[in-house]
Amino acid sequence: MMVQRVWQKHGIQPHRVDKFKISRDPRFEDKVRDVLGLYLSPPERALVLSVDEKSQIQALDGTAPILPLRPGIPERQTHDYKRYGTTTLFAALHIPNGKGIGACLPRHRSREFLRFLRPLEAQMPADMQILIVDNASAHKSAEVRRWLTPKKRGRFHFHFTPTSSSWLNQVERLFGIITDRMIRRGTFHSVAELETVRSTNGSPSGTRLPGHSPGRPPQTSQSKRCAVVENQLGRHTSQGMRRAPRNYWRIPQDNAASSNTYCAGYR
Numbered sequence: 001m002m003v004q005r006v007w008q009k010h011g012i013q014p015h016r017v018d019k020f021k022i023s024r025d026p027r028f029e030d031k032v033r034d035v036l037g038l039y040l041s042p043p044e045r046a047l048v049l050s051v052d053e054k055s056q057i058q059a060l061d062g063t064a065p066i067l068p069l070r071p072g073i074p075e076r077q078t079h080d081y082k083r084y085g086t087t088t089l090f091a092a093l094h095i096p097n098g099k100g101i102g103a104c105l106p107r108h109r110s111r112e113f114l115r116f117l118r119p120l121e122a123q124m125p126a127d128m129q130i131l132i133v134d135n136a137s138a139h140k141s142a143e144v145r146r147w148l149t150p151k152k153r154g155r156f157h158f159h160f161t162p163t164s165s166s167w168l169n170q171v172e173r174l175f176g177i178i179t180d181r182m183i184r185r186g187t188f189h190s191v192a193e194l195e196t197v198r199s200t201n202g203s204p205s206g207t208r209l210p211g212h213s214p215g216r217p218p219q220t221s222q223s224k225r226c227a228v229v230e231n232q233l234g235r236h237t238s239q240g241m242r243r244a245p246r247n248y249w250r251i252p253q254d255n256a257a258s259s260n261t262y263c264a265g266y267r
Helices: 002-010 027-038 111-122 140-149 172-182 191-202 222-233 238-242
Strands: 046-062 081-094 099-105 130-135 158-159
Touching: 002 140, 027 130, 027 158, 046 111, 046 172, 046 191, 081 111, 081 172, 099 111, 111 140
Parallel strands: 046 130, 130 158
Antiparallel strands: 046 081, 081 099
16 A cells, blocks of 8 residues: 555556657658648638548447446447448548538548549639648659649648658547547448448538537637647747748749659648
């Protein structure tokens, strides 16, 4: 008991282990400031979207019915399950109002990514579109670069998060909400049922997200969290970033041929 009291007094919890991963991206700081700047001070007449996909979402059903919660007894599920297939959720989240567009596709490849971008291109206004994406190969393939080549798609600009830093992409929070509230404790007898439930309960397909109000920022304090990250970088204050002019993050068209650009606006 003495050991337990010492642990409690000093807040020591030896039974808990947290894991971390350090990004090895040589341009880590520059990319973090780039992404945070787009969140806090987007260019004029530009639509900034956080885009990603949640792959291998499984349609699972237990081998026995779930036993409900009882006094002193938690809800119980069977350890084994029946698997009816998988799907991949592609989503684009607009941070200022918490709305998004989503689509479920069978696989996670460049061609599926383009199948998601084409209706996105048709639905979005003709202004500059900035997509914040991670470093998945489906986002950087030659097929995607060819699709971006025509002049009419010069309004698309891809900004990549640093490697091993997809947490910077705010659409990951949407995936977390969907996983916690719909998938983890759900029962699905087919992929079609899984996709139907996703599209009718808090999906990103143009509906209001849980805890968000139309036309207002999400409840999570994005500016505060960005300020914490910026302060940790240690070079510039978050106040200086917040005061950046509205066109500070605009991408010069003459940089299209720079060494870190695959095609117009593709960084």
